Amino acid sequence: MKVIEWKDEFSVGVPLMDAHHQQFLNMVHELNQAVSSGREDVDKKAVLTFFIEYLDMHLRAEERLMESIDFSGANAHKEVHHEFENKILEIERAFEKDEALLKMEDLCELVQEWLIAHILSEDKKYEPYV
Numbered sequence: 680m681k682v683i684e685w686k687d688e689f690s691v692g693v694p695l696m697d698a699h700h701q702q703f704l705n706m707v708h709e710l711n712q713a714v715s716s717g718r719e720d721v722d723k724k725a726v727l728t729f730f731i732e733y734l735d736m737h738l739r740a741e742e743r744l745m746e747s748i749d750f751s752g753a754n755a756h757k758e759v760h761h762e763f764e765n766k767i768l769e770i771e772r773a774f775e776k777d778e779a780l781l782k783m784e785d786l787c788e789l790v791q792e793w794l795i796a797h798i799l800s801e802d803k804k805y806e807p808y809v
């Protein structure tokens with residue numbers, strides 16, 4: 680996958696949210712590095728569980744932030760979060776049926792693409808209100 684490094688333009692003006700986004704992106708890059716080098720064994724189940732938990736932590740924190748500033752787009756934004764969480768849960772269910780179906784490279788790419796597109800198209804919307 681084409682690694683997209685963090686840029687200042689990804690900032691949403693809230694240091695904690697930027698830290699979550701940056702950390703999540705870095706973890707995806709580390710995982711991608713591990714799987715593409717083929718040198719390290721990757722526990723797919725643990726990675727999926729970790730992504731689901733990290734997403735839950737970050738998305739709930741972001742939703743609380745939007746509520747605390749009375750951001751009018753909070754409900755629509757929450758819907759977008761739920762859609763992505765459902766997508767990852769679907770991937771987890773498919774993985775439980777057939778582990779071979781899950782390619783870590785594809786998961787890394789999906790998460791990286793979603794995270795950056797989501798920051799730029801959705802998270803940036805609350806920036807003027809913080």
Ligand SMILES: [Fe+2]
Nearest residue numbers: 741797801802
């Ligand atoms: Fe968001």
Ligand SMILES: [Fe+2]
Nearest residue numbers: 700741798802
């Ligand atoms: Fe976010």
